[in-house]
Amino acid sequence: MKKRVEKSSKEKVDKVDSVTDEEPPKTADDYQCSGNLELDFTELCKLMGVKEIPSVKIKLSTSSNRGVMEDNQFQTSLESQMTTWSSKPCLQIELENEDHSSVKEVKISGWKVDEVVLQVLSRILPSLINLQCLHMWRAGLTDSTFTSIRNMVSLCSNLRKVVLEGNPLPEQSFHLLLGEDSLLTDLSLRNNHIGEEGARLIGSALSTLHSTNKNLLSLNLAFNSIGDAGAVHIAQGLRLNRSLLCLSLSYNQIGDNGAAHLAEVLGPFALTHEEIVERRKLFIKGEESTMVQPSLVSLADSHERPVSVRSSSSLDRLNKTTKNPAKKKDTPKKEEKPAAGQVAKKEEPKASKKDNKVPRSQAGKSAGKDNNLLVSEQERVEVVETVIPLLDPGIVHTGGKVIHPGNTCLTSLNLSGNKLTEQSLKVFLSSLEGQGECGLLHLSLNRNQFPSDCGTYLKIQEIMSLRDPLKKKRSGQVEDEHGEPKTTNDA
Known part of the structure; x- marks a missing residue:
């Protein structure tokens, strides 16, 4: 009898200990993120009193090999949850593989993110070591919430791509994402009503006499209101920037004056x-x-x-x-x-x-080359x-x-849908000829105010066709090991 009493007392003690060990946190500050976004997001929203918790929709990365997945039921559940749009607030996440902690991308589309939900995300996203892309489209951002996003982005160690589209800000403070210490390589700011002042701030973030952004490779400013004055500021930022490879300024009401400044930076220009x-x-x-x-x-x-x-x-x-x-x-x-x-x-x-x-x-x-590779002298x-x-x-x-000699690092420039005439095309032609063999590989000038059979435009197209590596491959020529064209005998 004594032994049974002792056993029962021990079992009660063990149960009490297990309950205390698994006792849920009382406040959000006590919560420790597990790396599982779906679980952490739901729990933190509950602790912070979110009334309508947005659902979490999961999809598997298209780059992963789904054929080797052992659990067919898991695969079916993932595919059933794949989504691109939801009428209700939901958090769309993309996984690198079947592991729920391998979140690669977080996307918010078409619903307003309030301060509380943003605080939850600010706690979770920095804990996701595989997070590479944050996409927010028409998320109702304000200057205050944008500041929180900027701080959150700086804490995400592997986040390299940020897409903030359809989120106009009164203070146009998007340039704060492009500081000297920024690690972002891709930034898309389409349809944000960015005007002259916003373009000035972005141009200064790209480069000044004493500072420059060294990591941004791609910047998309399409469908804004930059205009000629804003284009001049962007051109100023390109003078001493040597990291940016791709720039889109399509549909920005840019005329000949702004386009000419952009063209002059690409070719030889006089120092001030x-x-x-x-x-x-x-x-x-x-x-x-x-x-x-x-x-x-x-x-x-x-x-x-x-x-x-x-x-x-x-x-x-x-x-x-x-x-x-x-x-x-x-x-x-x-x-x-x-x-x-x-x-x-x-x-x-x-x-x-x-x-x-x-x-x-x-x-x-080098777009992902191993940093540890030996570099020749x-x-x-x-x-x-x-x-x-x-x-x-x-x-x-x-x-x-x-x-x-000019900025020969920029390889792609998109000026489609603006107000360019043959006057600014002549400046582009002069700059392209001054670049020699290096410089722009792709220049888009469609839907501007010059005829398609314009002589200057045809000359520009001829130069770009000789430079564009994609067009070279389309020609069907096969190159030998030294890069020289060679003939092939097809059966």
Whole structure:
């Protein structure tokens, strides 16, 4: 009898302990996110007093292999929940695989997200380590809720794509997503009523004399009200930005004036007085760094002999060139000329100290290449030369002006549905010819105010057809291992 009493008492104690261990959190602050968005979202909404909790719709990523799924019932349930639109508030999520914690994309379409629901999302999304894309279409955002979204985006370690469409903001503060510390690579801001002021802020976020965005690869500003004045601000931001590859400004009421400024940035353009002054400051900083810390530079790169040898030899040449101006009394113009030829040499010591930063921007352009891959010496030198646009080795002095080779990093520009005439097309043609073999690969000019048989437009099309790699492949030519066309004998 005693043993039975002891056993029953122990069982009661164990039950009490298990109940206390599994006791649900009393407040939202006590809740620990599990990584399962569907479960966490429902529980947190309950704790925060949400009356009508939005449903969670799940679909499996199209890139995953559904044929190898072992649980056919799970697959059927996922496919039955796939959705693109719901009349009621719902959270649409895309999974990388059958694991519920592998959320790849979160999408909100056509319903207003209030402050409470946004607080719930701000707790959950940063805990999703696989989250890559946040899509919010017509979510009724305000300046206040946008600030919360911006803070939330900065906390998501692997979030790289943000789509905020149909969400006009009175303060047009979308540029806050493009700070220097932003890790976003894709941003879509279509149909947000962005005007001149919003374009000015976005242009400044792309680049100024003292700051630049280094990670954004694609920016979609279609279906806004940027106009000519706004296009000028965007063009200003493209002068010193060397990360953006794709830009869409379609259907923005842009005329010849704004288009001409965009075209001029793509080809050779003259530096302003402020840019020339900043360029000289960079030269001075480069000379000081080579004189003060030459041995530290060579030691830092001692594990890569070819680079360290190149750096030390360039330092010797720099020391000689820095002594020559002291002996010769040349005019200021003559002093500026050799500086242009020494740009690549003076930038090498600086790059050796900032090697950890260079691959970061390069990795964004390589669209997912392994950062740990070894980079050849030639590639390292090319990266060094383009890190600071004002020290581009292609800068020349002619006619009393300092001419920059232009932004040749932008590969796609969409200006469809605007108000361009043949006048601005001539500026584009001149810039494209000035770019040579590098630069734009795709330029869309459809639905503007010039005839399709316009001579200038036909010349632009001819140039772009020779550059566009997709059109080259469509031609049916087969290339050999050296990139040369070869003939094939089909059976």
